[in-house]
Amino acid sequence: MEENIKKVKIAINGGIGFGAKLNAKQLLTISKYIGEDEEIELTTFQQLYIEVPENQKVEIVQEFESVGLACYPVGNYVKSLRTCNFCKGEEQEGMPIAKEINRRIAGRPVPFTLRPAYTGCPVGCGEPLINDIGVMKMKNGYDLYIGGKAKGGDAKAGELFMEQLEPEQLYAIIEKVINIYAEEGKKREPFSKFCNRYGVDNLKHSIMGAEGILNGIY
Numbered sequence: 001m002e003e004n005i006k007k008v009k010i011a012i013n014g015g016i017g018f019g020a021k022l023n024a025k026q027l028l029t030i031s032k033y034i035g036e037d038e039e040i041e042l043t044t045f046q047q048l049y050i051e052v053p054e055n056q057k058v059e060i061v062q063e064f065e066s067v068g069l070a071c072y073p074v075g076n077y078v079k080s081l082r083t084c085n086f087c088k089g090e091e092q093e094g095m096p097i098a099k100e101i102n103r104r105i106a107g108r109p110v111p112f113t114l115r116p117a118y119t120g121c122p123v124g125c126g127e128p129l130i131n132d133i134g135v136m137k138m139k140n141g142y143d144l145y146i147g148g149k150a151k152g153g154d155a156k157a158g159e160l161f162m163e164q165l166e167p168e169q170l171y172a173i174i175e176k177v178i179n180i181y182a183e184e185g186k187k188r189e190p191f192s193k194f195c196n197r198y199g200v201d202n203l204k205h206s207i208m209g210a211e212g213i214l215n216g217i218y
């Protein structure tokens with residue numbers, strides 16, 4: 001590739017499935033866009049960063065998606081949902097719910113990179129408590145944690161925000177939390193800091209007062 005062509009970084013992964021896997025066809029497709037001396041970055045949130053020519057980005061994303069890769073923006077956006085491996089089965093551990101959460105929130109602009117995580121049972125392989133927004137399937141309901149922090153000397157577990165939610169309630173509340181963060185968060189303010197400043201109880205009250213969708217769960 002010519003060196004004077006501007007490149008842009010995109011994030012890719014194999015989408016939500018039984019483990020964070022890439023198949024041979026996907027790897028071959030990715031390799032078409034990596035020069036011999038170039039590198040690809042593996043992030044801690046189950047994404048690969050690859051730089052592609054800006055003037056071909058749309059076509060390349062389409063090609064990636066045609067082989068089942070999921071593509072996301074890089075920067076201050078909601079990251080793709082980190083998940084566990086769903087070892088006990090797709091339906092039992094709520095993979096369709098995880099896919100729908102990801103569809104609704106991944107790639108949304110926010111004040112600072114936001115990492116959501118999902119885990120299909122209380123074993124917690126997806127580490128939802130140390131991510132910004134964490135979902136844990138508990139029996140037939142979904143518990144929602146917010147404000148976890150994995151990095152730094154002040155790392156901490158997230159707070160249980162609401163529990164035993166139905167899927168539609170879960171989607172609505174997560175989206176509302178992200179809306180409030182997007183509107184009220186300061187530039188480059190991490191979500192856990194925002195939760196401390198804004199107040200978790202205040203966040204609950206803001207959500208409750210916003211729409212009638214949460215009747216009976218708080």
Ligand code: SF4
Nearest residue numbers: 084085087120121125
């Ligand atoms: S969190 Fe539960 S369902 Fe998910 S991989 Fe771990 S043990 Fe399996």
